[in-house]
Amino acid sequence: MLKPESEEQLAEMVRSANGPLSVRGGGTRHVPGDGEALTTSGLTGITLYEPGALTLVARAGTPMAVVEKALAKEGQRLPFEPMDHRALLGTKGTPTIGGAVAMNVSGPRRVQAGACRDSLIGVRFVDGEGTVIKNGGRVMKNVTGYDLVKLVAGARGSLGVLSEVSFKVLPSAATSVSLLIEGLDVTRAVACMSMALASPYEVNGAAHVPVGLDGTPVTMIRIEGLEGSVTYRAAKLQALLSSFGTVVVERRSGREGGLGVEAGWAWIRDVKAFEGTDGDVWRVSARPSHAPDIVARAGAEAALLDWGGGLVWLRLPEGTDLRARLGDFGGHATRVRGTGPGALPPEPDALATLTSGIRARFDPRGLFNPMTGV
Template sequence: MTPETEDHVAEIVRGANGPLSIRGGGTRHAPAEGEALTTAGLSGITLYEPGALTLVARAGTPMAEVEAALAAEGQRLPFEPMDHRPLLGTSGTPTIGGAVAMNVSGPRRVQAGACRDSLIGVRFVDGGGHVVKNGGRVMKNVTGYDLVKLLAGSRGALGILTEVSFKVLPAAATQATLRLDGLDEVHAVTAMAAALSSPFEVSAAAHDPQAGETVLRLEGLAGSVDYRAGRLAEVLTPFGATERIEGDASTALWRGIRDAEPVAGAGDVWRVHVRASRAGEVVARAGAEAALLDWGGGLVWLRVPEGSDLPAALGDLGAHATRVTGPAYAPVQPPALAALEQGIRVQFDPRGVFSAGAPEHA
């Protein structure tokens, strides 16, 4: 089913006799359970005010359309959403609603925050077929429960997004990347922490163990980037000499990190959120075939042998793991958390219409 209006979505939900499998642009592996309903028909930018740094779009709007409209005005989405296709080997078209449903947040999260931090309003259809609106077109416009933040990252388990509103930012005039070679995970995390805690406004910090490189990105006006790059190189002197990468090479490097390309391949891919200081332990315990540290080490991408019980391997590290590829994973949650999650789901979806969209995490 491909409804083209919000009212049609609500009608479908009200008439559903079983679970619905909610899909966006088809760039991720869709759950098999339930009748497929795609938001691709809900497309188009409904409001864009560059002067107010505000954009509103229907959930099925292709990400490329949103980014092109912003680029034409010298603006961008702050949270740098990834494209899952290189990692998952899928086709389809990334959509703005899919980015919200997954709370997709790229390397710039260390500076600009996650997708939910730029999201200022949502419209969605809940499990009873009711159209719900929360937030608005300006920051701090939420009264009552902040459903905007709740829906971001809910993966379709609470409702079908129909429209999303964002606060956008000016695009950077230029960027430069400083690269360090030969650091292990522990020293790479220390170097990234030194860079991120410096006053030189690092917008991304990542480490690729396979390539043996640690990279740090600076963005802004050309003169500012030149100055900050020189000063940051001084901060990083204890970790070795830095190489500067600019232009298309820098852009391509961060696109690959954004899309987790270093861990693409056969096996199970996991995202692990952990305290950055423990990222090295995560890689060591995982027995990973490939790894990538982003967000200064706070996000660890891992490719492990198929069927590996990664949560068991990570044990008491305090890590939160989400399987991205491979068989479905049913986490064991603390009773209090499981009861809270179930209580929220019942309020939004008492008939279990969106059960096929339940998140998988650990």
């Protein structure tokens, strides 16, 4: 396995490559490609952190835990709530900040704070010719070339190998509460979450579990901020959602037999409901209003809704062709656990042509991860 420890070494390894490279960060996900493994795990360290400017710069292989610990010391956090799917996927390794960018990971706070790419303000990466490319900035007031920064986020290492990433960060919340409504079916749950998200009460999490820890459906709404503001907004939202049933306000410590706010949202973020189970796991992005129909048509063994219904996690028997079951549903279905071809959604012809042209520009030798496969 190739393991560069500097950007210069990385560039030289890419220039010297005689065949495909399978690019990976900390090895926590199934990565497509049969080429020689190249890991960024040797490119570590926070190179710039200015809490007052809300900016952080780190080498791509820096463990996520290192980044989060540094931020926590200053009462700050990454806005996009990166998940840890190692248990779900049955993998080991160490999640890295570069891997988060490559996959554009986005947890429950995406409904308010946006995706990983929305917090990304700069990147450095090595393209398929071994050229180091810098785009964006290291502080928010000096951001240029933003479109290329966004292009690299979510490209799964298909355009180049990340060496450094720059982020805007945000203060951590002083208080966090969840509003819980039990017993709703998927249709009513989506209506409830939509009402909460459309309210002026700054909801930053909205999820629904058709089968909760005690077997009862539970809908979860999260509010964060200063103590007085959270208390006020939670009371207002509790009244607003009362037509859907009894609304219980849960604080950080949680209720007897429950997970508590922090653990509960980590449970949603990491799709822990599917851990230790058999079968394929699919991630479906669509309009929240389409979620009830998607769950019904999928015939899944288990489901979980996040982003107010805009993200649907489904567990299905191994080898199930989910796209055939759903037909044209106006969204994207990605298999995140399972084997065989077709893990990524097919691209329309026009988009495929554009993608091919972009890849040819950044990776003319075809060294890096394909955007198809497992």
